[in-house]
Ligand SMILES: Nc1nc2c(ncn2[C@@H]2O[C@H](COP(=O)(O)OP(=O)(O)O)[C@@H](O)[C@H]2O)c(=O)[nH]1
Ligand SMILES: [Mg+2]
């Protein structure tokens with residue numbers, strides 16, 4: 001595996017020092033886009049990575065495949081802009097909840113970006129998303145095609161470090177191109193439906209924006225499953241469901257699983273429609 005490291009106004013193609021590789025077999029990639037590393041140059045264009053600086057944030061998923069491992073998508077980012085297409089089949093709030101939970105677990109602030117709004121019934125989408133707005137998440141309704149919502153997106157990206165994440169084909173690269181056209185990111189413009197699953201963005205890279213800030217365009221992910229290193233991480237999953245967390249302190253049993261127990265406040269609020277059914281189900285699934 002080779003990495004591009006920027007140091008002293010120079011790009012180095014770098015490999016990882018062998019001894020760094022020992023020990024962390026549960027991770028598919030030791031180094032991710034956004035990492036700050038120490039290098040020893042071996043030529044004007046090549047280097048060896050000696051050490052990785054501690055990270056203040058990390059966005060990971062469970063790697064696809066039989067032996068689950070952690071795949072680190074981006075590190076040291078402030079915002080995780082979760083891009084989801086406004087129309088079926090990509091519009092999926094279960095997946096959205098998993099992305100939000102992964103952001104919380106990794107100390108990344110989630111921002112929701114519903115793109116391709118030009119292809120959907122906006123008032124329907126806004127109704128569906130109202131619960132997230134009520135919970136205090138930033139929700140942007142955008143179109144890389146018409147330009148709608150790009151101002152709001154720029155407000156997030158300007159002077160911060162962000163990563164755009166979401167399934168392949170939702171318009172991540174198109175949005176970044178719309179924000180700054182000279183980046184010229186390749187987009188999947190060939191007969192979209194037919195080429196579904198064709199990944200045009202193959203490596204994640206940190207792009208510098210003229211308005212200030214840096215953004216990572218991440219390559220296509222077909223699915224997004226949560227990775228949790230230890231049990232403490234569940235606390236962070238909880239933190240991404242503040243409505244449910246608030247309710248469960250009122251359940252009769254302290255270790256209530258909100259599935260079958262009597263006196264369950266969470267179920268009561270679901271019954272009253274105060275907690276969304278889909279969110280509740282997803283919560284139970286994630287914490288099981
Ligand atoms: N109608 C419409 N099409 C879009 C929008 N954003 C992206 N697209 C199209 O969706 C396809 C996939 O976009 P791309 O940026 O490559 O998606 P990525 O895989 O998330 O980077 C391309 O054909 C884009 O032209 C949008 O807001 N509206
Ligand atoms: Mg792309």
Ligand SMILES: [Zn+2]
Pocket residue numbers: 248251252256257258259261263264265266267
């Ligand atoms: Zn309960």
